[in-house]
Amino acid sequence: MLCQECQEREATLHFTKIINGEKTEFHICDVCAKERGDYTPGSNSFSIHQLLSGLLDTAGQQKPSREIGAQQRAEKQCPSCGMTYRQFAEIGRFGCADCYESFDEKLDPVLRRIHGGNAQHTGKVPKRKGKDLHVYKQIEDLKQKLQQLIAEEEFEAAATTRDEIRSLEHSLKGKGGESS
Amino acid sequence: MTLHSFIQNATSPWMKNEGPDSDIVISSRVRLARNLEGITFPIIANEEELSPVPEKVEAHFAGHSHKRFGELSLIKMNDLTDNEKRILVEKHLISPNLSGKSKAGAVLLSEDESLSVMVNEEDHFRIQCLLPGFQLQEGLKYANDMDDWMEEKLDFAYDQRRGYLTSCPTNVGTGLRSSVMMHLPALVMTNQLNRILPAINQLGLVVRGIYGEGSEALGNLFQLSNQTTLGESESEIVEDLRSVVSQLVERERAAREQLLTQSTNIVEDRIYRSLGILSYSRRMESKEAMQRLSDIRLGIDTGIIKGIDAKILNELMVLTQPGFLQHYAGEALTAEQRDQRRATLIRERLTLEEHDGGVE
Ligand SMILES: [Zn+2]
Ligand SMILES: [Zn+2]
Numbered sequence: 001m002l003c004q005e006c007q008e009r010e011a012t013l014h015f016t017k018i019i020n021g022e023k024t025e026f027h028i029c030d031v032c033a034k035e036r037g038d039y040t041p042g043s044n045s046f047s048i049h050q051l052l053s054g055l056l057d058t059a060g061q062q063k064p065s066r067e068i069g070a071q072q073r074a075e076k077q078c079p080s081c082g083m084t085y086r087q088f089a090e091i092g093r094f095g096c097a098d099c100y101e102s103f104d105e106k107l108d109p110v111l112r113r114i115h116g117g118n119a120q121h122t123g124k125v126p127k128r129k130g131k132d133l134h135v136y137k138q139i140e141d142l143k144q145k146l147q148q149l150i151a152e153e154e155f156e157a158a159a160t161t162r163d164e165i166r167s168l169e170h171s172l173k174g175k176g177g178e179s180s
Numbered sequence: 181m182t183l184h185s186f187i188q189n190a191t192s193p194w195m196k197n198e199g200p201d202s203d204i205v206i207s208s209r210v211r212l213a214r215n216l217e218g219i220t221f222p223i224i225a226n227e228e229e230l231s232p233v234p235e236k237v238e239a240h241f242a243g244h245s246h247k248r249f250g251e252l253s254l255i256k257m258n259d260l261t262d263n264e265k266r267i268l269v270e271k272h273l274i275s276p277n278l279s280g281k282s283k284a285g286a287v288l289l290s291e292d293e294s295l296s297v298m299v300n301e302e303d304h305f306r307i308q309c310l311l312p313g314f315q316l317q318e319g320l321k322y323a324n325d326m327d328d329w330m331e332e333k334l335d336f337a338y339d340q341r342r343g344y345l346t347s348c349p350t351n352v353g354t355g356l357r358s359s360v361m362m363h364l365p366a367l368v369m370t371n372q373l374n375r376i377l378p379a380i381n382q383l384g385l386v387v388r389g390i391y392g393e394g395s396e397a398l399g400n401l402f403q404l405s406n407q408t409t410l411g412e413s414e415s416e417i418v419e420d421l422r423s424v425v426s427q428l429v430e431r432e433r434a435a436r437e438q439l440l441t442q443s444t445n446i447v448e449d450r451i452y453r454s455l456g457i458l459s460y461s462r463r464m465e466s467k468e469a470m471q472r473l474s475d476i477r478l479g480i481d482t483g484i485i486k487g488i489d490a491k492i493l494n495e496l497m498v499l500t501q502p503g504f505l506q507h508y509a510g511e512a513l514t515a516e517q518r519d520q521r522r523a524t525l526i527r528e529r530l531t532l533e534e535h536d537g538g539v540e
Binding site: 096130 | 223340343408
């Protein structure tokens with residue numbers, strides 16, 4: 001594929017900008033990228049944040065849209081820290097851990113772009129909290145099972161399952177008290 | 181204070197040890213980014229919101245002894261002078277970012293300074309283990325131990341799907357940045373590095389000059405680190421970097437070999453010229469100092485220069501930085517004065533070597 005800037009050299013950098021939920025693809029060669037200052041091979045002054053704010057840009061300068069849907073999406077706000085998606089896109093940083101949840105629907109493509117196609121953690125699970133996560137998952141599963149048992153009117157099995165859930169929840173509470 | 185004792189006090193104790201492959205790999209570093217649940221990230225939090233973070237560190241870890249790192253102490257940014265902060269930056273113990281904004285900022289340090297935990301930098305915690313030579317796996321193990329130890333007392337922001345949640349989306353997941361600092365003079369001299377670097381980038385690794393993003397590689401020193409933190413396990417990330425570094429080590433050795441057999445006279449001339457200039461100059465800019473010291477180090481590693489300790493590069497790299505020069509002088513210095521002091525310090529250091537036959 002030829003570089004879209006010079007139409008001469010082979011494009012070596014490919015990235016996607018997302019503007020108001022619309023994807024625009026960019027294909028540039030090393031020389032043009034260097035001139036643009038986004039990327040300098042070798043010296044590696046390639047600034048991830050420059051690229052990031054490009055990726056995350058939803059300010060919609062290129063498209064003064066009056067669509068309410070697009071506006072709302074751009075104004076999506078984290079209820080915990082008050083950061084808007086627009087602010088996040090500008091500074092390339094989350095304001096708090098809950099931002100991941102708040103902006104979740106938009107994150108997969110962004111994370112994939114940054115992390116070589118990956119958006120899901122496969123590494124370390126914290127020991128203490130990891131155990132809890134495991135228990136939460138178990139409780140979740142049991143609650144689903146309980147719903148089903150009740151629907152099927154298997155009340156005896158449902159009672160056993162309910163007790164299991166209670167004891168697991170109890171074990172979590174015990175831990176919570178200990179650590180605070 | 182004698183220069184000898186100044187060096188003893190100024191350089192980190194871990195720098196005295198030689199690590200594996202330390203003719204080429206200066207140091208290995210592993211960093212883990214962690215945040216506390218329920219507290220806004222430092223980038224937007226105010227001082228009041230952030231103050232519980234160093235308080236927790238003080239309560240649970242400062243003054244306590246860790247099985248690998250010994251007793252740990254907490255240093256608060258607000259208790260330091262600008263020059264003291266600068267020195268911590270020059271020793272790579274804290275980032276310029278942390279020294280710049282002291283909003284509840286602090287650092288938890290081990291006695292030998294191989295472990296530091298930056299508090300309220302971009303994330304609430306940046307656990308960093310710095311080791312001499314090529315010791316990435318060890319670095320990961322120790323940083324991991326420290327993480328486990330901290331996690332016994334603290335609730336880190338963690339999500340099953342995204343892993344450790346960090347302020348910057350480039351750190352989420354493992355929060356792991358592993359890096360090595362390499363001295364690659366022969367690959368630079370033979371113009372091979374320019375060809376190798378794009379390939380390294382392709383592998384998802386980043387190469388930078390020694391003071392991080394945006395700075396140029398002074399003295400043929402390069403820092404290689406992983407770029408992505410999501411989708412691979414910690415040990416996979418470190419292994420990817422380790423294998424590229426070990427290939428670079430081999431290539432640098434081969435290039436040195438080639439230089440010495442094919443251009444002995446040219447290489448010797450260059451190394452001795454640098455030794456001469458460093459031994460007699462009265463003014464020395466930091467950029468030139470780094471380049472000349474790189475030559476000296478190459479001379480030592482290839483056996484052309486004898487009787488000078490290989491640690492001279494690591495030491496002088498740190499000692500000739502502005503913060504240390506001012507610390508040694510005991511006063512603020514202009515750029516002009518620093519160039520003079522730098523030349524003097526290097527001359528003294530080289531003479532010290534001649535008389536002592538090595539600083540131990
Ligand atoms: Zn082009
Ligand atoms: Zn938030």
